[in-house]
Amino acid sequence: MNVLVTGGAGFIGSHVAAALLEQGHHVVVLDSMDPYYEPTIKRANVDRCTELAEHHYYFVEGSITDEDTVEAVFDDYNVEYVYHQAAQAGVRTSVENPHKPHEINTTGLLNLLEAATKHDVQRFVNASSSSVYGHDEYLPYDEDHPTTPRSPYGVTKRTAEHYCRVYTEIHDLPTVSLRYFTVYGPRMRPNMAITNFTSRCLTGDPPVIYGDGQQTRDFTYIDDVVRANLALLETDAADGEAMNIGSTGTITIEALAEHVIAETGADVEPVYDDAKEADARHTHADVSKARELIDYDPTTSIREGVSQFVEWYEDNREWYEPLVRAS
Numbered sequence: 035m036n037v038l039v040t041g042g043a044g045f046i047g048s049h050v051a052a053a054l055l056e057q058g059h060h061v062v063v064l065d066s067m068d069p070y071y072e073p074t075i076k077r078a079n080v081d082r083c084t085e086l087a088e089h090h091y092y093f094v095e096g097s098i099t100d101e102d103t104v105e106a107v108f109d110d111y112n113v114e115y116v117y118h119q120a121a122q123a124g125v126r127t128s129v130e131n132p133h134k135p136h137e138i139n140t141t142g143l144l145n146l147l148e149a150a151t152k153h154d155v156q157r158f159v160n161a162s163s164s165s166v167y168g169h170d171e172y173l174p175y176d177e178d179h180p181t182t183p184r185s186p187y188g189v190t191k192r193t194a195e196h197y198c199r200v201y202t203e204i205h206d207l208p209t210v211s212l213r214y215f216t217v218y219g220p221r222m223r224p225n226m227a228i229t230n231f232t233s234r235c236l237t238g239d240p241p242v243i244y245g246d247g248q249q250t251r252d253f254t255y256i257d258d259v260v261r262a263n264l265a266l267l268e269t270d271a272a273d274g275e276a277m278n279i280g281s282t283g284t285i286t287i288e289a290l291a292e293h294v295i296a297e298t299g300a301d302v303e304p305v306y307d308d309a310k311e312a313d314a315r316h317t318h319a320d321v322s323k324a325r326e327l328i329d330y331d332p333t334t335s336i337r338e339g340v341s342q343f344v345e346w347y348e349d350n351r352e353w354y355e356p357l358v359r360a361s
């Protein structure tokens with residue numbers, strides 16, 4: 035199958051692309067190499083995929099906001115299936131500059147939906163986010179929970195889900211939106227709690243917790259997220275639907291910091307700073323819908339996954355840490 039992975043030089047997209055290559059699919063990545071974080075990490079992701087499958091991996095540097103570029107990719111590579119991972123991610127940055135996520139996450143998405151409709155793609159998988167929920171009226175979130183995003187980023191992700199559903203309804207384009215709950219693992223984006231804590235602990239600095247540390251997060255290991263994406267190749271269930279992709283539990287940010295301190299063996303105590311307004315207080319996924327529709331079964335607990343991440347970080351510290359610090 036010819037599969038387009040937008041944002042395939044990024045963290046999740048590159049893991050999805052690698053898994054598709056391993057299954058023998060032809061993969062084209064469209065990525066703008068946005069310098070929102072150190073692009074050298076993205077180049078390393080592209081190199082890794084090239085090594086995996088030089089002859090059926092194609093990398094196109096360009097933006098999904100450019101209609102002509104998008105159209106050319108669908109034409110040139112005869113795209114049959116789309117994993118749309120490109121975005122301006124990040125809740126806090128969207129508060130500082132809402133125009134950029136709006137342009138990329140909604141206008142860019144529309145360009146892709148138009149091209150996918152025109153080219154009759156078999157499935158359009160849209161990376162959504164737990165940020166669509168915002169305030170928790172009850173936990174865990176199921177997909178019937180009200181969506182009241184607390185940030186411009188969350189608004190763009192919810193808007194994208196609506197666009198996908200509408201394209202399924204009016205154009206018969208088979209779309210599905212996966213609401214990821216904070217994803218982590220090897221080569222993850224810098225500027226996230228797990229990378230920040232690990233990097234600081236390994237250099238003997240205390241992890242910085244924003245707020246009282248009692249906020250809870252459902253962190254999802256990258257391998258579980260990749261499995262959810264690939265499961266969609268096996269079924270045509272869930273057209274027009276959005277579903278939660280979370281983990282097997284939650285952890286407070288304070289407990290996470292303590293776990294990273296223990297795993298790194300650092301002789302430090304967490305320090306506390308002001309809470310960030312746009313951050314949700316709690317996230318916790320009810321994954322029953324994904325379990326039912328695509329047999330989703332997350333297997334990595336947060337403590338196991340964080341231990342694996344710290345081990346990977348230590349093994350890759352030489353090249354990864356300077357890039358994390360520069361981002």
Ligand SMILES: NC(=O)c1ccc[n+]([C@@H]2O[C@H](COP(=O)([O-])OP(=O)(O)OC[C@H]3O[C@@H](n4cnc5c(N)ncnc54)[C@H](O)[C@@H]3O)[C@@H](O)[C@H]2O)c1
Nearest residue numbers: 041044045046065066067068097098120121163214216217
């Ligand atoms: N990582 C998480 O915890 C998480 C949680 C919820 C949702 N998501 C969503 O998952 C997707 C992937 O996230 P990620 O963590 O891999 O982020 P990432 O930033 O590592 O990857 C996104 C990629 O998109 C590319 N990109 C940005 N603007 C582009 C444009 N205009 N055209 C083409 N490419 C562009 C970037 O260069 C980057 O490589 C995003 O849609 C994000 O919103 C991620």
